[in-house]
Amino acid sequence: MKITITxxxxxVKYFNGKRxxxxxxxxxxxxxxxxxxxxxxxxxxxxxxxxxxNGKRVMITDTLNDGDELKAYSKISGG
Amino acid sequence: xxxxxNNVLRVDLSRKECKAEPLNMNWAEKxxxxxxxxxxxxxxxxxxxxDPLSSENKLIFMNGPMTGTTVPCSGKLAIAGKSPATGTxxxxxxxxxxxxxxxxxxxxxxxxxxxxxxxxxxLIENDKVSFxxxxxxWGKGSHDAETALIEQYGHDYSVLSIGPAGETLCTMACxxxxxxxxxxxxxxxxxxxxxNLKAIVVRGTGGVKIPNIVEATKRIAxxxxxxxxxxxxxxxxxxxxTAFLEACQDGGILPKNNFSDAxxxxxxxxxxxxxxxxxxxxxGCGSCGLGCGNFLKIGDVVCEGPxxxxxxxxxxxAGNSDPVAIVKANQVADNMGLDTISAxxxxxxxxxxxxxxVHDFGIRFGEMDKYIExxxxxxxxxxxxxxxxxxxxxxxxxxxxxxxxxxxxxLEYPQYxxxxxxxxxxxxxxxxxxxxxxxxxxPNEEVFAASIPPYTAEGKGxxxxxxxxxxxxxxxxxxxxFWATLDYEIMAELMTLVTGRExxxxxxxxxxxxxxxxxxxxNQREGFSAKDDTIxxxxxxxxxxxxxxxxxKIPMEAFEDMKQQYYxxxxxxxxxxxxxxxxxxx
Numbered sequence: 210m211k212i213t214i215t216x217x218x219x220x221v222k223y224f225n226g227k228r229x230x231x232x233x234x235x236x237x238x239x240x241x242x243x244x245x246x247x248x249x250x251x252x253x254x255x256x257x258x259x260x261x262x263n264g265k266r267v268m269i270t271d272t273l274n275d276g277d278e279l280k281a282y283s284k285i286s287g288g
Numbered sequence: 289x290x291x292x293x294n295n296v297l298r299v300d301l302s303r304k305e306c307k308a309e310p311l312n313m314n315w316a317e318k319x320x321x322x323x324x325x326x327x328x329x330x331x332x333x334x335x336x337x338x339d340p341l342s343s344e345n346k347l348i349f350m351n352g353p354m355t356g357t358t359v360p361c362s363g364k365l366a367i368a369g370k371s372p373a374t375g376t377x378x379x380x381x382x383x384x385x386x387x388x389x390x391x392x393x394x395x396x397x398x399x400x401x402x403x404x405x406x407x408x409x410x411l412i413e414n415d416k417v418s419f420x421x422x423x424x425x426w427g428k429g430s431h432d433a434e435t436a437l438i439e440q441y442g443h444d445y446s447v448l449s450i451g452p453a454g455e456t457l458c459t460m461a462c463x464x465x466x467x468x469x470x471x472x473x474x475x476x477x478x479x480x481x482x483x484n485l486k487a488i489v490v491r492g493t494g495g496v497k498i499p500n501i502v503e504a505t506k507r508i509a510x511x512x513x514x515x516x517x518x519x520x521x522x523x524x525x526x527x528x529x530t531a532f533l534e535a536c537q538d539g540g541i542l543p544k545n546n547f548s549d550a551x552x553x554x555x556x557x558x559x560x561x562x563x564x565x566x567x568x569x570x571x572g573c574g575s576c577g578l579g580c581g582n583f584l585k586i587g588d589v590v591c592e593g594p595x596x597x598x599x600x601x602x603x604x605x606a607g608n609s610d611p612v613a614i615v616k617a618n619q620v621a622d623n624m625g626l627d628t629i630s631a632x633x634x635x636x637x638x639x640x641x642x643x644x645x646v647h648d649f650g651i652r653f654g655e656m657d658k659y660i661e662x663x664x665x666x667x668x669x670x671x672x673x674x675x676x677x678x679x680x681x682x683x684x685x686x687x688x689x690x691x692x693x694x695x696x697x698x699l700e701y702p703q704y705x706x707x708x709x710x711x712x713x714x715x716x717x718x719x720x721x722x723x724x725x726x727x728x729x730x731p732n733e734e735v736f737a738a739s740i741p742p743y744t745a746e747g748k749g750x751x752x753x754x755x756x757x758x759x760x761x762x763x764x765x766x767x768x769x770f771w772a773t774l775d776y777e778i779m780a781e782l783m784t785l786v787t788g789r790e791x792x793x794x795x796x797x798x799x800x801x802x803x804x805x806x807x808x809x810x811n812q813r814e815g816f817s818a819k820d821d822t823i824x825x826x827x828x829x830x831x832x833x834x835x836x837x838x839x840x841k842i843p844m845e846a847f848e849d850m851k852q853q854y855y856x857x858x859x860x861x862x863x864x865x866x867x868x869x870x871x872x873x874x
Contacts, residue, residue, distance in 0.1 A: 218531060219519040256519035258736050261538035264551075265836040266735060280538060284520045285531050286732045286772040 218283030291353030302402030321352030324764035352766030363574030378474030384466030392492025451625020454481035468592035530560030540836030600703035601632030607653025624667035633700035708837030749853020818864030
């Protein structure tokens with residue numbers, strides 16, 4: 210299935226400054242699987258924050274559907 | 289201990305006298321500086337039950353030992369007094385450069401007592417202090433007054449000023465410095481106004497003594513490279529607090545129409561990407577390498593900011609998606625000397641009251657021309673503004689609409705919707721100055737890192753304590769909360785480098801807990817207890833409709849559970865009071 214990964218904040222460097230990339234992943238893939246398929250090992254990124262699917266924050270283990278937008282945020286804090 | 293000037297400027301405004309006195313170093317050992325030390329002074333020096341707008345209240349401008357050194361992000365100044373908005377203790381942390389000028393003038397703190405008999409300002413040039421006439425400044429906007437004073441004295445001077453809101457004793461009046469930095473919450477501007485003090489103008493040309501300056505400076509620079517200038521922190525240089533908008537939208541905590549929901553379909557119209565297209569430059573406080581300030585020119589308005597809070601309250605929470613109106617509202621509120629959060633929350637509550645037919649305040653969601661007009665009316669206490677400057681709590685009691693009143697202890701809610709971050713409802717409830725997002729920033733762990741599940745009471749007492757303890761000591765060191773990776777080990781090392789006395793990570797944690805306790809003890813003495821650590825009805829009764837937290841509301845039992853967890857971690861009684869054994873440690 211095809212999904213779009215969008216990176217926010219300081220994560221954009223992992224797509225060489227571009228925000229979005231469309232990739233193909235197997236049915237039943239999780240957010241974590243898709244990020245790994247795009248070359249993003251989130252566990253190794255200290256400044257990794259959270260993920261959202263179609264504009265809703267989810268857990269990294271949540272599964273994707275065809276056409277979804279997966280957004281990954283770098284850490285933010287303060288207020 | 290080095291780092292301190294060991295010198296306090298105590299000013300008797302009633303008699304127009306001032307004297308220098310030694311800083312109480314016994315208290316500094318226990319509370320360090322800034323937030324903690326200012327609260328300790330107020331705890332010891334204020335009589336319980338005083339009217340915050342009487343001459344009996346004191347206004348303290350307190351530095352820390354790191355102020356004026358090269359320690360990163362250490363340019364913040366605590367401004368503290370008894371709050372006229374809540375009746376609680378209130379300390380604010382203001383950025384800019386005034387903290388440094390006060391320290392370089394030779395003072396750890398300025399304590400203002402009494403009140404001038406007519407409008408004036410205080411001019412401090414190192415050890416020379418004079419009382420100046422402010423009759424030509426009275427009535428001017430805060431920015432306008434600052435401009436006049438800077439033109440008179442020069443750009444090396446710092447100005448701390450109030451706008452018309454402070455002069456009219458509006459309890460949501462703030463104190464401004466460097467134009468766009470505010471001691472925003474709790475009405476410290478009204479306390480300054482009650483003293484007939486329009487401004488403090490200060491210039492210092494001295495320095496700060498620290499031990500082994502060459503080695504210490506070298507190590508501080510290493511810490512800055514290794515720990516401050518990390519992506520976890522530098523996002524504020526890249527984006528400022530506009531970064532929070534999209535994250536809050538996706539996190540389901542972006543408040544809409546007076547907190548009736550927590551996402552906005554129009555969020556892309558005022559998102560950070562849109563605002564930063566108008567970026568003119570960056571701006572930071574003294575001693576800061578993070579430089580979070582965004583200078584924007586949008587439409588015909590120039591403004592530093594707006595920050596997340598000001599965007600959210602004048603944007604989605606007001607039913608508005610026009611970024612020009614958001615920036616204008618921010619600019620007007622700052623110049624009028626109004627806290628954008630409390631003033632904005634009061635207007636959006638009034639919008640909902642009109643929409644629901646509870647009371648016609650003449651304004652509805654999305655009417656931004658009126659929003660901006662009302663800010664000015666509130667600051668000057670004219671027309672409907674004279675009513676609105678009472679704030680949400682008193683207005684709801686007078687007109688009805690308590691089901692839609694978002695406040696704790698009379699301080700209006702910040703712009704992080706707690707139904708999507710349950711710990712935030714606890715943080716707002718137990719904050720020492722009423723609903724405040726700066727005391728324990730729960731979305732950090734519940735939403736933006738997803739390390740703790742957001743929609744449960746479990747573990748939230750410990751989490752809010754841990755976050756609050758860290759910020760209590762960070763603000764007592766005078767360090768900005770945007771240095772997010774700062775931990776107790778580094779705090780202790782910096783304290784050792786600056787003061788020459790050995791500090792440990794455990795010492796830092798102990799200071800944080802002690803500061804939480806003394807703030808609570810101050811409020812306890814004023815009659816506050818668990819009954820005042822409240823959650824607004826809307827958060828308990830109404831489920832969110834959209835976004836990541838759709839369907840969520842916080843059951844009262846869960847909220848009470850979180851409160852008891854929090855009290856237990858701190859060793860407080862079930863009624864939220866401190867036992868005698870803890871009071872004795874303060």
